[in-house]
Amino acid sequence: MAGDVKKVVLAYSGGLDTSVLLRWLRDTYRCEIVTFTADVGQREEVEPARAKAEMMGIKEIFIEDLREEFVRDYVFPMFRANTLYEGMYLLGTSIARPLIAKRQIEIAEEVGADAVSHGATGKGNDQVRFELGYYALKPDIRVIAPWREWDLNSRAKLIDYARRRQIPVPTDKEGEAPYSMDANLLHISYEGKALEDPWVGPDESMFRLTVSPEAAPDKPTEIVIAFEAGDAVAINGERLSPATLLDRLNQIAGANGVGRVDLVENRFVGMKSRGVYETPGGTVLLVAHRAIESLTLDRGAAHLKDELMPRYAELIYNGFWFSPEREALQTLIDGTQANVTGDVRLKLYKGNVIVTGRRSPKSLYDQxxxxxxxxxxxxxxxxxxxxxxxxxxxxxxxxxx
Structure with missing residues (x-):
C-alpha cells in the first residue's frame, strides 16, 4: 500500500521523466523523497539536477561522480572477458546499471529509506537490471516502479501531467523525440521512434561521439595501448586513470569514425529491439585486449574464455551482475589475466581498428x-x-x- 512507504531513494537524472516521477511519488505515496544522481560519464552536467530537486522541495540530495569506479570495477572486469552480447553489443547500458543500483541501496541504508525507485519502463531490460541489483544487495527492500503503476503511458500524458504541476517542460520535449538515449563513459545508445523500423537508417545528425567513417581523416591515427594484468593502463606511453584512459580513447577513436553499431537484439523480457550504439573507445579496447591475449594466453585458457564469454555476456545483459555464477566466472576470467601484460600498436582509419604490432615480456610466442x-x-x-x-x-x- 502507498501509505506503507516512509522514505524512498529515487534514481534522478533531473530530466522531464524523472522530475515527473518525483512529483508522482510525492502525490501517490505521500512519502519523503531522497534523490540520487550518478555521474557515470553521460557527458551532461549533473549539477543542474540539484537545483531542480531543490526547486521541487527535496532536502536530501546525492550527486556523485562514479566515473572512476565505473570503469575500474565494472567496465574493465567486463573487458577482461572480451565481452560481446550476441556477437555485437559491448553492453554499455547494461554494465552501468549494477553500479547505480549498488550506490542507490547504500544511500538507502545511509538515510534509513525503506524503498527505492527508478524510471525504467515496463517493456525494457533496465527495470530488470536495477531490481535484480536491489534485491541481491538488500533482499527486503521495497521497489517502486512508476512506469508499471501509473497511467501516464504516452508522451502527451506525461507532458500534460508536468504542466499541470508546474514542472518545466524542455522545448525539445514538446513534440515526439526521434529516439531515446542512454549515455555513459562507455557508450551512447539510441532507441525508439524513428529507429523502431529496422529498415530505416539512423540520421547522421543523431551521433554525438563519432564522426562518420566517410568524414574521418584521410590519414590514419596510430596509437599504442599498454596493458598490465589484463587492464589498459597507458596510451602512447602516458599512464592514465581508468576513466581518463577510456575518455581519451573515445576522443581518438571517435575522431576516426570508430565504434558505430546498428543491431537488432533480443531483450531479456522477450521482445526484439533495434538499437544504434556508439562505443568508440570500447571498440578499440576490445581489439587491443584480444591482441595482447593472443601473445600471452595459453591456447586452452583462451579457448575456454571464448566458450564462456557468451554466458558471461548474457548474465550482464540480463542483470545478474551480483549473481554467484557471474562472480564465479569473474574469478576464472581474472585468473587468466596475470600475464596479460604488454603493448599493442593499432592503426585507426575510417571506422577500422587495425592491429599492426604487439609485444609482451610475458609472451608465449617463440620465434x-x-x-x-x-x-x-x-x-x-x-x-x-x-x-x-x-x-x-x-x-x-x-x-x-
Missing amino acids: DIVTFEADQVYNQQDAEGFIKLNALRLRVGARRG
Missing part, C-alpha cells in the same frame, strides 16, 4: 619454434604420428561405410 628455418625444438617428423593418431577415429568411421 625459434615458429620459424620456417631449421630449428632444434620442433621435429617436423613428429607431426606424422600426431596426425595419424588424430585421424584414427575418422578412418575407422570411414571404413564402416
Whole structure:
C-alpha cells in the first residue's frame, strides 16, 4: 500500500521523466523523497539536477561522480572477458546499471529509506537490471516502479501531467523525440521512434561521439595501448586513470569514425529491439585486449574464455551482475589475466581498428619454434604420428561405410 512507504531513494537524472516521477511519488505515496544522481560519464552536467530537486522541495540530495569506479570495477572486469552480447553489443547500458543500483541501496541504508525507485519502463531490460541489483544487495527492500503503476503511458500524458504541476517542460520535449538515449563513459545508445523500423537508417545528425567513417581523416591515427594484468593502463606511453584512459580513447577513436553499431537484439523480457550504439573507445579496447591475449594466453585458457564469454555476456545483459555464477566466472576470467601484460600498436582509419604490432615480456610466442628455418625444438617428423593418431577415429568411421 502507498501509505506503507516512509522514505524512498529515487534514481534522478533531473530530466522531464524523472522530475515527473518525483512529483508522482510525492502525490501517490505521500512519502519523503531522497534523490540520487550518478555521474557515470553521460557527458551532461549533473549539477543542474540539484537545483531542480531543490526547486521541487527535496532536502536530501546525492550527486556523485562514479566515473572512476565505473570503469575500474565494472567496465574493465567486463573487458577482461572480451565481452560481446550476441556477437555485437559491448553492453554499455547494461554494465552501468549494477553500479547505480549498488550506490542507490547504500544511500538507502545511509538515510534509513525503506524503498527505492527508478524510471525504467515496463517493456525494457533496465527495470530488470536495477531490481535484480536491489534485491541481491538488500533482499527486503521495497521497489517502486512508476512506469508499471501509473497511467501516464504516452508522451502527451506525461507532458500534460508536468504542466499541470508546474514542472518545466524542455522545448525539445514538446513534440515526439526521434529516439531515446542512454549515455555513459562507455557508450551512447539510441532507441525508439524513428529507429523502431529496422529498415530505416539512423540520421547522421543523431551521433554525438563519432564522426562518420566517410568524414574521418584521410590519414590514419596510430596509437599504442599498454596493458598490465589484463587492464589498459597507458596510451602512447602516458599512464592514465581508468576513466581518463577510456575518455581519451573515445576522443581518438571517435575522431576516426570508430565504434558505430546498428543491431537488432533480443531483450531479456522477450521482445526484439533495434538499437544504434556508439562505443568508440570500447571498440578499440576490445581489439587491443584480444591482441595482447593472443601473445600471452595459453591456447586452452583462451579457448575456454571464448566458450564462456557468451554466458558471461548474457548474465550482464540480463542483470545478474551480483549473481554467484557471474562472480564465479569473474574469478576464472581474472585468473587468466596475470600475464596479460604488454603493448599493442593499432592503426585507426575510417571506422577500422587495425592491429599492426604487439609485444609482451610475458609472451608465449617463440620465434625459434615458429620459424620456417631449421630449428632444434620442433621435429617436423613428429607431426606424422600426431596426425595419424588424430585421424584414427575418422578412418575407422570411414571404413564402416
